[in-house]
Amino acid sequence: MGDRMCLGIPGEIIEIRQDRPDLATVAVSGVKRAINIGLLADDPPLPGDWVLIHVGFALxxxxxDEAAAAMEFLEDIGQSYVDEVAALRESDID
Known part of the structure; x- marks a missing residue:
């Protein structure tokens, strides 16, 4: 896979889909996307909660505060963050 780093990026839960409770709309750096929150079924996030996202899944x-620190770190490392946001844009789930 080369030296590309796989990162989790922080996103804020905007809403939980009524028709698909395993999906939520999140906002990440101004981008809104549907992500799968099924991995968090034991402690499901609510609107306003922050989650760590990787390729369309909330981990x-x-x-x-953790979200802000993660964003600062990601912005500092630059291109890997840009790549991860690009991957998020391509991973919209419907």
Whole structure:
């Protein structure tokens, strides 16, 4: 896979889909996307919660301070973050 780093990026839950409770709309750096929250079924996120996302899946819930720290780190490392946001844009689930 080369030296490309796989990152989780923080996103804020905007809404949970009524028709598909395993899907949620999140906002990541101004981009809104549907992601799968099924991995968090034991402690499902609610609107306003922050989650760590990788290729369309929420991996864990995080708090707003953790989200801000993660965003700062990701912005500092530059291109890997840009690549991950691009991957998120391509991973919209419907």
């Amino acid at each position: 864990s819930k995080i708090d707003e």
